[in-house]
Amino acid sequence: MATITRSLSSKVNANGEAEIMLRLSVSRELRLRLKSGIFVEATRFRDGKIIMPRADRKTLAKLQIINDNLVSLESRLISLCVSTPQKSLSKEFFEDAILRHHHPELFEAAPKKMSFFDVFNEFLDKHLDGAPLSGHYKVLARLLRRFELYRQKTTRTKFTLILNDFDSTEIERFKEFVINEPKIYDKYPSIYKTASDVVETARKPRRPEKRGENSVIGILKRLRAFFNWCVRRGYLDRTPFATFTGIEKYGTPYYITIEERDLIADFDLSDKPALEVQRDIFVFQCLIGCRVSDLLEMTSGSIINGAIEYIPNKTKNERPEVVRVPLNTRARQLVEKYSAKGAEKLFPFISAQKYNEAIKKIFTLCEITRMVTVRNPKTGEEEKRPINEIASSHMARRTFIGNLYKKVKDPSLVGALSGHKEGSKAFARYREIDEDMKKELVSLLD
Numbered sequence: 468m469a470t471i472t473r474s475l476s477s478k479v480n481a482n483g484e485a486e487i488m489l490r491l492s493v494s495r496e497l498r499l500r501l502k503s504g505i506f507v508e509a510t511r512f513r514d515g516k517i518i519m520p521r522a523d524r525k526t527l528a529k530l531q532i533i534n535d536n537l538v539s540l541e542s543r544l545i546s547l548c549v550s551t552p553q554k555s556l557s558k559e560f561f562e563d564a565i566l567r568h569h570h571p572e573l574f575e576a577a578p579k580k581m582s583f584f585d586v587f588n589e590f591l592d593k594h595l596d597g598a599p600l601s602g603h604y605k606v607l608a609r610l611l612r613r614f615e616l617y618r619q620k621t622t623r624t625k626f627t628l629i630l631n632d633f634d635s636t637e638i639e640r641f642k643e644f645v646i647n648e649p650k651i652y653d654k655y656p657s658i659y660k661t662a663s664d665v666v667e668t669a670r671k672p673r674r675p676e677k678r679g680e681n682s683v684i685g686i687l688k689r690l691r692a693f694f695n696w697c698v699r700r701g702y703l704d705r706t707p708f709a710t711f712t713g714i715e716k717y718g719t720p721y722y723i724t725i726e727e728r729d730l731i732a733d734f735d736l737s738d739k740p741a742l743e744v745q746r747d748i749f750v751f752q753c754l755i756g757c758r759v760s761d762l763l764e765m766t767s768g769s770i771i772n773g774a775i776e777y778i779p780n781k782t783k784n785e786r787p788e789v790v791r792v793p794l795n796t797r798a799r800q801l802v803e804k805y806s807a808k809g810a811e812k813l814f815p816f817i818s819a820q821k822y823n824e825a826i827k828k829i830f831t832l833c834e835i836t837r838m839v840t841v842r843n844p845k846t847g848e849e850e851k852r853p854i855n856e857i858a859s860s861h862m863a864r865r866t867f868i869g870n871l872y873k874k875v876k877d878p879s880l881v882g883a884l885s886g887h888k889e890g891s892k893a894f895a896r897y898r899e900i901d902e903d904m905k906k907e908l909v910s911l912l913d
Contacts, residue, residue, distance in 0.1 A: 469491065469492060469493045469544075469545050469548035469549070470491075471489050471490065471491050471492075471541050471544065471545065471779065472489075472490045472492075472515060473487055473488070473489060473490075473515040473516075473537075474487075474488045474515070475487060475488065475507075475509060475512050476488055476502075477509045477561070479509065480506065482506070483508060484506035484507055484508055484509075485507065485508075485509050485512075486502055486503065486504070486505065486506050486507065486601060487503045487505050487506070487507060487512070487537060488500060488502060488503065489499070489501045489502075489503050489541070489544070490743065491548075491561065493542060493548050493553065493556055494553065497553070497556060499558050499561060501544075501561055501562065501563065501565065502562075502565070503537065504540075504565055504566075504568075504569050505533060505536055505537050505540065506533075506826045507530070507533055511530060515766045517530055517537070518530075519531070531597055537819055539568070539827040540565065540568050543568055544561060544565075547560075547564055551666070561594075563699050582630075583611075583627070583628035583629055583630050583633070584608070584611075584612070584628070586630050586697065586702060587608055587611070588608075589886075590604075590693055590697075591604060591605065591608070594696055601696060603689055604689055606711055607686060607689050607690060607892065610645065610686065611628065611641070611690075612647075613644075613659070614640075614641050614644045615627060615628050616629075616658045617644055617651060617655060617658055618640070620655050620658065627798055630697065630702060630703065631703065633694075633707050634707045635707050635708075635709075637707070638687070638690070638707055638708065641687075642683065642687060644745075645678060645683050645686055645687075646678065646683055648675040648678070649674060649675050649676065649677050652675055653674075659673075683765060683841065687823045690706075690708075691706065691708040691786075694706075694707060694708055697879060703720070710839040716826070717852065720865050720869060721839040721840075721841060721854065721857075721862075721865070722862055722865035722866040722868075722869040722870070723753075723835065723854070723862065723866050724870070725870050727833075727835050728750065728753050728866060728870075730831060730833055730835070731746060731749070731750060731830070731833050731835070732746070732797065733832050734746070734829075736829075736832070741825075742825055742828060742829060742832075744814070744815055745817070745822055745825035745826065745829065746825075746829050747801050747804065747814070748762070748814045748816065748822070749822075749826055749860070749863055750797070750801065750826075750830065751798055751801045751802075751813075751814070752860065752863035752864070752867075753863040753866045753867055754794070754795060754797060754798040754801075754867065755775050755792045755794070755798065755867065756792065756863075756864050756867030756868055756871075756884060756885050757775075757777065757779070757790070757792075757864065757886070758779065758780070758781060758861070758864060759819055759822070759861070759863075760780045760781070761777050761779055761780055762813075762814075762816075762860075763812075763816055763819070764777075764780075765777065765812065765813045766811050766812055766813060767806060767811070767813065769813065770794070770802065771791075773793060773794055773799075774791050774793040774794060775791070775792045776789055776790070777789070777790055779886045780789070782886065787788070788886075790883075790884070790885075790886040792884050808910045819844075819860065822860055823858075823859045825857075826858045826859060826862070827855055827856065827858050828858065829858075830855035830858045831855045835854060835855055835858075836853045836854065836855045837853070837854055838851050838852065838853055838854070839851070839852060839853075839854050839857070841857060867884075867885065868881055868885050871884065
């Protein structure tokens with residue numbers, strides 16, 4: 468049976484109150500620390516209980532309300548543990564339940580047959596609110612609008628997307644549209660000339676490029692995130708993705724060894740100062756394992772007690788957990804090298820595209836050109852490529868994760884440093900069994 472224990476946050480708000488934290492134990496595999504959203508003065512909380520005064524009736528009444536609210540919330544969480552399949556339970560699930568407990572008005576059901584794009588724009592405004600990934604969702608909004616116009620053309624009706632009517636069949640139709648859009652552009656060019664953007668853009672319509680398999684799945688994942696949000700808001704009873712089985716396909720992860728990383732770090736680039744800066748940024752990224760979108764935002768304030776702390780942009784809205792990575796000697800030296808220049812950012816960045824171009828040049832100069840087997844994202848076929856031709860900022864993240872896993876072989880420990888949640892399918896692909904490990908296994912047969 469699920470159990471809950473209480474503790475008090477060490478942080479105090481402007482009213483001198485601290486938040487009550489809940490440790491929810493559902494099973495051996497699922498134990499969560501949750502913010503209750505309920506605050507109390509630290510002096511009124513002891514051993515998991517709220518202390519009630521004997522004489523002060525006004526304070527007693529206030530504390531009684533807090534205690535009743537807390538008991539009601541805990542009862543709701545325990546009830547959900549009983550009534551919900553365990554595979555559906557997660558931290559996000561309980562955080563949503565807590566939000567519904569405190570603010571039921573936010574989850575009033577939307578009218579049936581409501582405008583699809585009205586809801587989507589609400590999602591953009593209220594959920595994403597200018598987050599770094601919001602641009603991808605604006606692209607999705609325009610793509611859905613073109614899909615709507617395409618359905619009008621092909622069905623010869625006044626077809627419109629309706630939230631409650633969007634089912635798994637419509638998802639399959641949308642997927643086919645995304646895959647075949649270059650051909651559709653050639654057949655129905657008027658869609659791209661007359662479409663009024665749901666999200667305004669100054670970009671002129673152009674022929675879409677052929678999308679790779681993972682690019683298509685990425686678009687569908689963003690659509691799924693929108694529908695999941697609709698379910699949490701009470702706009703839908705069930706996501707149409709409940710029966711959708713599309714998943715990403717990746718080849719074996721390729722990354723550089725620690726020796727290759729150090730060769731790059733120590734290579735003399737004094738005659739190429741601009742390239743030297745980008746080399747230092749790449750090496751630092753290899754040492755902390757973050758995505759480039761997170762690295763671009765880091766400042767001196769991101770370093771707390773000898774470690775980098777950040778909330779990954781990719782999961783900020785769904786799982787806003789702090790990732791803390793202690794800095795080793797080399798990482799600290801790189802920070803100190805650029806801190807003397809007085810800039811707010813940790814490093815003097817250029818654009819992400821030019822950063823990737825610089826990384827390829829650095830690999831070539833350092834003669835790190837070994838062949839690797841990669842999966843072509845568009846054709847799905849494997850091919851051999853020199854590693855310097857496909858090196859990028861994300862290789863720094865793979866280098867961090869891959870080499871750590873070689874050392875400790877514990878996905879939960881590595882995931883705590885990379886920001887992957889436990890059991891993440893995305894993290895699983897980094898767990899390459901390298902050549903040395905294979906030799907060790909085969910030697911057991913001697």
